[in-house]
Amino acid sequence: MAxxxxxxxxxxxxxxxxxxxxxxxxxxxxxxWDRIEDLPVESSVSPGSVRELLPPEAPQxxxxxADLIRDxxxxxxxxxxxxxxxxxxxxxxxxxxxxSVLAELVSxxxxxxxxxWSTSPAATEIESHVLDWLVDLMxxxxxxxxxxxxxxxxxxxxxxSTHTSLVVARHQAMKRGVNPTAMxxxxxxxxxxxxxxxxxxxxxxxxxxxxxxxxxxxxxxxxRAALASDKAEGLVPVFVAATxxxxxxxxxxxxxxIGEICQxxxxxxxxxxxxxxxxxxxxEFRHHQDGLELVDSYTFNPHKWLMVNFDCSVFYVADRSPxxxxxSILPPYLKNEASESGAVIDYRDWHVPLGRRFRSxxxxxxxxxxxxxxxxxxxxxxxxLTERLAEKLKSDPRFxxxxxHPFALVCFRCTAGDEATQSLAEAVNxxxxxxxxxxxxxxxxxxxxxxxxxxxxxGHVDALWDLIDELA
Amino acid sequence: MAxxxxxxxxxxxxxxxxxxxxxxxxxxxxxxWDRIEDLPVESSVSPGSVRELLPPEAPQxxxxxADLIRDxxxxxxxxxxxxxxxxxxxxxxxxxxxxSVLAELVSxxxxxxxxxWSTSPAATEIESHVLDWLVDLMxxxxxxxxxxxxxxxxxxxxxxSTHTSLVVARHQAMKRGVNPTAMxxxxxxxxxxxxxxxxxxxxxxxxxxxxxxxxxxxxxxxxRAALASDKAEGLVPVFVAATxxxxxxxxxxxxxxIGEICQxxxxxxxxxxxxxxxxxxxxEFRHHQDGLELVDSYTFNPHKWLMVNFDCSVFYVADRSPxxxxxSILPPYLKNEASESGAVIDYRDWHVPLGRRFRSxxxxxxxxxxxxxxxxxxxxxxxxLTERLAEKLKSDPRFxxxxxHPFALVCFRCTAGDEATQSLAEAVNxxxxxxxxxxxxxxxxxxxxxxxxxxxxxGHVDALWDLIDELA
Numbered sequence: 001m002a003x004x005x006x007x008x009x010x011x012x013x014x015x016x017x018x019x020x021x022x023x024x025x026x027x028x029x030x031x032x033w034d035r036i037e038d039l040p041v042e043s044s045v046s047p048g049s050v051r052e053l054l055p056p057e058a059p060q061x062x063x064x065x066a067d068l069i070r071d072x073x074x075x076x077x078x079x080x081x082x083x084x085x086x087x088x089x090x091x092x093x094x095x096x097x098x099x100s101v102l103a104e105l106v107s108x109x110x111x112x113x114x115x116x117w118s119t120s121p122a123a124t125e126i127e128s129h130v131l132d133w134l135v136d137l138m139x140x141x142x143x144x145x146x147x148x149x150x151x152x153x154x155x156x157x158x159x160x161s162t163h164t165s166l167v168v169a170r171h172q173a174m175k176r177g178v179n180p181t182a183m184x185x186x187x188x189x190x191x192x193x194x195x196x197x198x199x200x201x202x203x204x205x206x207x208x209x210x211x212x213x214x215x216x217x218x219x220x221x222x223x224r225a226a227l228a229s230d231k232a233e234g235l236v237p238v239f240v241a242a243t244x245x246x247x248x249x250x251x252x253x254x255x256x257x258i259g260e261i262c263q264x265x266x267x268x269x270x271x272x273x274x275x276x277x278x279x280x281x282x283x284e285f286r287h288h289q290d291g292l293e294l295v296d297s298y299t300f301n302p303h304k305w306l307m308v309n310f311d312c313s314v315f316y317v318a319d320r321s322p323x324x325x326x327x328s329i330l331p332p333y334l335k336n337e338a339s340e341s342g343a344v345i346d347y348r349d350w351h352v353p354l355g356r357r358f359r360s361x362x363x364x365x366x367x368x369x370x371x372x373x374x375x376x377x378x379x380x381x382x383x384x385l386t387e388r389l390a391e392k393l394k395s396d397p398r399f400x401x402x403x404x405h406p407f408a409l410v411c412f413r414c415t416a417g418d419e420a421t422q423s424l425a426e427a428v429n430x431x432x433x434x435x436x437x438x439x440x441x442x443x444x445x446x447x448x449x450x451x452x453x454x455x456x457x458x459g460h461v462d463a464l465w466d467l468i469d470e471l472a
Numbered sequence: 473m474a475x476x477x478x479x480x481x482x483x484x485x486x487x488x489x490x491x492x493x494x495x496x497x498x499x500x501x502x503x504x505w506d507r508i509e510d511l512p513v514e515s516s517v518s519p520g521s522v523r524e525l526l527p528p529e530a531p532q533x534x535x536x537x538a539d540l541i542r543d544x545x546x547x548x549x550x551x552x553x554x555x556x557x558x559x560x561x562x563x564x565x566x567x568x569x570x571x572s573v574l575a576e577l578v579s580x581x582x583x584x585x586x587x588x589w590s591t592s593p594a595a596t597e598i599e600s601h602v603l604d605w606l607v608d609l610m611x612x613x614x615x616x617x618x619x620x621x622x623x624x625x626x627x628x629x630x631x632x633s634t635h636t637s638l639v640v641a642r643h644q645a646m647k648r649g650v651n652p653t654a655m656x657x658x659x660x661x662x663x664x665x666x667x668x669x670x671x672x673x674x675x676x677x678x679x680x681x682x683x684x685x686x687x688x689x690x691x692x693x694x695x696r697a698a699l700a701s702d703k704a705e706g707l708v709p710v711f712v713a714a715t716x717x718x719x720x721x722x723x724x725x726x727x728x729x730i731g732e733i734c735q736x737x738x739x740x741x742x743x744x745x746x747x748x749x750x751x752x753x754x755x756e757f758r759h760h761q762d763g764l765e766l767v768d769s770y771t772f773n774p775h776k777w778l779m780v781n782f783d784c785s786v787f788y789v790a791d792r793s794p795x796x797x798x799x800s801i802l803p804p805y806l807k808n809e810a811s812e813s814g815a816v817i818d819y820r821d822w823h824v825p826l827g828r829r830f831r832s833x834x835x836x837x838x839x840x841x842x843x844x845x846x847x848x849x850x851x852x853x854x855x856x857l858t859e860r861l862a863e864k865l866k867s868d869p870r871f872x873x874x875x876x877h878p879f880a881l882v883c884f885r886c887t888a889g890d891e892a893t894q895s896l897a898e899a900v901n902x903x904x905x906x907x908x909x910x911x912x913x914x915x916x917x918x919x920x921x922x923x924x925x926x927x928x929x930x931g932h933v934d935a936l937w938d939l940i941d942e943l944a
Contacts, residue, residue, distance in 0.1 A: 005856075006853065006856050006857070006860070006930060007849060007852045007853050007856050008849060008853065009849060009850060009853040009929065010842055010845075010846035010847070010849045010850045010853075011846070012569065012570060012926065012927075013569075013570040013571065013841070015502045015505065015506050017570070018498070018501075018502050018505075018570040018574075019498055019499055019502050021570075021574060022495075022498030022499075022501070022502070022574060022577070023494075023495045023498055025574050025577055025578055025581075026490070026491055026494030026495055026498060026577070027491055027494075028578070028581075029490075029494070029577070029578065029581030030487045030490050030491050030494070032581060032582070033487065033490075033581075034487050042590075043592065043593050043594070045593050045594075047589065047593070047810060047813070047815040047816045048597070048815070049593075050593055050594045050597035050598065050601075051597045051600070051601045054597075054598070054601045057605065057608060058602075058605040058606075058608070058609055058839050058840075058843075058844055059839070059840055059843050059844065060843055060844050060845050061843040061845060061846075062840070062841055062842050062843035062845075062846050063840045063841065063843065065571070065841060067840070068571070068837050068840055068841065072578065075594070076594045076598070076833075077594075078594070079592065079593040079594025079595075079597065080582060080584055080592050080594055080595075081584060081590070081591055081592045081593075082584075083583050083584050083585055083591075083592075084582070084583045091585075091591075091805065094583060094584075094585050094827070095583075096580065096581075096583035097484065097485075098484060098485040098489070098490040098493075099485065099537070099540070100580070101577070101580040101581050101583075102490075102493060102494060102497050104576060104577065104580040105494070105497055105498070105501070105573070105576070105577045105580065106497055106500070106501065106544065108568065108572070108573040108576040108577065108781045109497075109500075109501030109504060109505075109568075109573050110504070110552060110556070111555050111556045111566060111567075111568035111573075111781050111782065112552055112553060112554075112555050112566075113555055113563075113566050113782060117519065118514075118553070119553055119555075119563075120515065120551065120552050120553045120555075121515050121517050121519070121521075121522055121551040121553075122515070122517075122522045122547070122548045122549075122550070122551025122552055123551075123552075125520070125522035125523045125526075125551065126522065126526070126548070128523070129522075129523045129526045130530075133529065133530040134530075136529060136530070137530055156628055156825050156827070157825035157826055157827045158826075159824055159825045159826045159827075160824060160825050163824050167673050167675075170675065171672075179653065180652060180653060180675055181651065181652060181653065192803075193801045193802070193803040193806070193826070194826055196801050197799065197801045197824070198824070200643075200798070200799075200801075201639050201674075201798075201799070201824055202673075202674075202675065203639075203642065203652055203674065203675035247803070247805060248804075248805065303827070309580050309583050310583065310585060310827055310828075310829055311825075311827065311829060326672070326673075327669065327672075327673070329665040329668050329669045329672075330665070331664075331665040331719070332720075332911050332912040333563065333719060333720065333909050333911040333920065334665070338519060341519070343519040343520070344519045352631055352632060352635050352669070352670070352673055352824075353628050353629035353631045353632050353783075354629055354630075354631045354665070354666055355566070355628070355629045355631075355775070355782055355783065356782075357782055357783060361548075365540050367530050367531070368530075368531055368534070368535045368539070368540055369485070369534055369535065369537060369540065370482055370534050371530075371531050371532055371533040371534035371535065372530055372531065372532050373482075373532055373533060373534075374482035374483070374533075374534050375482070377479060377480055377481060377482045378481060378482045380479045381478065381479050381480065381481040381482075384477075384478050384479050385478070388478070437805050439804050439805040440804040440805075448805065454484065455484075457481065458478060
């Protein structure tokens with residue numbers, strides 16, 4: 001084909017234009033963070049109202065970049081619920097931070113695929129190294145390091161990590177000859193929905209939700225009873241999930257006794273520490289995870305409460321062999337010398353997706369920018385703010401705190417009854433200035449106050465208390 | 473707790489510092505893109521050499537931000553393989569673009585969680601809307617729109633999309649009473665490893681890799697024979713994956729005849745168009761996907777060849793009911809009015825993970841910034857460059873092109889024999905100026921040249937040809 005016959009490539013933003021718009025968008029984000037308290041926490045648009053503002057067809061010709069930024073303000077922002085608002089007390093936090101956002105930018109600019117060590121060695125090695133750092137920082141078993149038998153890997157969400165652990169446990173059991181239709185997975189009634197979902201996705205036909213005690217923690221005797229009953233019926237227990245910090249109330253399942261049962265019965269023990277695992281960088285919380293040497297896998301989300309913007313979920317395994325045995329498939333186009341030497345980690349073998357972003361850059365930059373002490377002080381500050389609010393609730397006869405609050409979530413009800421709780425939940429959420437989550441415990445309404453945004457301070461928590469006081 | 477007793481929160485980068493470092497990093501990326509051709513395409517560090525530069529323990533105190541940027545240059549960059557290099561001819565492209573990288577930045581700055589419509593309506597509605605746009609742009613069946621029976625959702629990778637389709641197919645079959653241990657999934661021998669991996673993860677015990685014809689496309693009579701043989705043995709065919717653009721040679725399985733078989737036999741038909749789906753924005757390639765009205769699910773990756781930086785994988789289903797039926801689990805803390813009204817999409821019910829980034833912003837900005845014509849011209853330009861190189865290879869007796877090249881990948885061998893091919897593959901990869909993939913076809917070595925980086929032009933392809941010419 002002669003050169004003249006080649007079609008024209010598209011026009012791209014020039015280096016100068018990228019710099020100009022990039023600087024403008026950095027400033028846009030800084031301005032957004034500066035003014036976020038002036039915005040209503042939750043979007044109040046009605047279903048379909050964002051789509052109504054979008055043209056029915058994609059544009060044939062490219063549009064000026066300024067138009068995209070304009071629509072960010074005019075179309076996108078009204079439809080945003082501000083998870084980074086300091087009066088975000090809803091769900092769990094998803095707290096971002098300046099170094100994390102900048103690392104995300106750099107990762108996007110580099111645009112590397114870390115599926116294999118060889119496709120960008122720095123992406124893999126920084127991931128392994130930083131996750132090994134965290135083993136020390138959280139006092140996890142040293143065998144979980146990549147330099148030992150286990151190792152950590154970043155996934156998108158705790159749902160992915162949990163699903164992976166369920167799949168590996170199933171795979172191991174199948175190798176022992178267990179029929180998958182007979183396999184049973186166990187978790188508490190307070191467990192996160194991702195465990196039930198992950199078990200369904202992984203093909204478990206039997207999922208037992210074990211009753212909890214008065215602290216919302218898994219009842220060990222009920223677990224023993226369920227195991228015995230299932231075995232009597234010819235089923236095969238395979239997997240137990242213990243939760244460190246349930247979503248409902250941040251309850252903590254007793255890992256050591258559960259682990260002892262799992263050892264006796266040859267069950268895979270997975271710990272879902274999605275939220276509360278972050279607190280383990282402070283020694284004073286680590287008694288909650290006593291027994292980790294009995295655990296097969298563990299997940300926690302720095303994208304919840306460690307200032308790494310979503311997504312960044314950590315998944316540890318005590319032994320990486322069964323994981324890789326289950327998930328490795330090697331086509332010819334992925335063969336390479338480094339992998340064949342066995343000297344490197346190829347993270348594609350550690351999870352379902354093949355491609356992967358350079359997410360460890362975020363975790364590395366956040367840890368370095370804040371230092372361990374900075375991260376610890378954030379956790380301690382949030383926990384102290386939570387205690388302060390809990391004290392106010394406890395000392396006021398209009399309220400009762402309904403569960404222990406070992407971390408930075410407090411759950412309460414109105415003593416005047418369920419209707420009062422429900423009304424208060426709705427009234428506070430009706431205010432544009434705060435958001436929290438109305439939920440249920442034992443079939444009765446309760447209110448969850450989760451304190452964990454990066455910029456939440458005592459003023460925001462005091463303002464929340466004033467609102468509760470006024471509306472109750 | 474008295475105010476004086478509250479611990480101190482950590483110090484954060486100020487708004488001014490964020491602006492300063494943010495501007496510097498925007499410039500750092502622009503400089504990187506400007507100078508990328510001066511860098512060796514592939515990192516040549518040896519295993520462990522990046523980790524050796526990292527301290528054994530995380531820092532206790534926060535470090536100055538300037539140190540992080542310094543280490544980006546000194547520690548990270550030597551370990552980076554430059555997927556954005558214009559002489560990247562390896563694997564498939566993972567092409568990023570300025571508007572996409574800036575959208576990733578904004579998405580990180582907003583830091584919203586789009587798990588439910590209500591947790592940021594704009595994130596969900598822009599995703600649905602833009603994926604509906606793409607149905608029109610790619611001439612997919614209009615029933616696949618979210619405004620009709622089906623719908624699109626963004627996942628991390630085609631592996632995730634394919635895995636999801638395998639799980640839904642299994643779930644549907646189980647509801648019909650099929651024993652999961654009897655289920656069989658089918659794909660061609662040229663299929664991507666993610667199909668075999670996804671089937672294993674989803675618990676399929678029987679995976680049949682169907683032989684291909686002389687164009688590397690699935691042999692329909694072999695598929696019929698495999699189905700008959702499995703049924704005769706009491707197994708139950710459940711799932712077929714057809715590939716539109718195999719990873720080995722971009723071969724195209726015949727969707728219509730496969731679809732007709734799937735209709736007859738009540739099988740789930742999934743189309744893996746991870747790479748070649750992107751070409752469907754140009755009408756002249758659409759004959760390759762004739763028969764889509766017979767398809768149940770379809771995946772393609774704008775993060776491969778549509779200038780949206782990783783991750784951004786599109787997953788379409790013709791009917792969203794079985795997907796949501798399989799993947800929806802609703803705990804009390806996720807209940808909300810909008811979801812209960814049925815008027816909105818909650819994308820958490822469309823995939824394994826719960827949390828999700830605002831990834832559609834990238835796709836929206838790329839489509840708007842380039843316009844449909846800009847995207848089409850990129851595809852056409854890359855295909856034309858590929859044809860040009862293929863012509864040179866075909867007209868030179870030293871080489872043979874070993875498979876059709878309908879898109880922007882050409883595969884060839886040296887006519888002098890396997891050893892010559894192998895030597896050439898290694899010699900070219902030994903040059904710091906280009907990267908391509910040595911692979912295998914029918915057990916014999918071949919070389920894949922994938923042309924798809926955003927900035928690749930005729931000069932880069934001509935330089936590659938000169939190198940081939942010199943080293944062959």
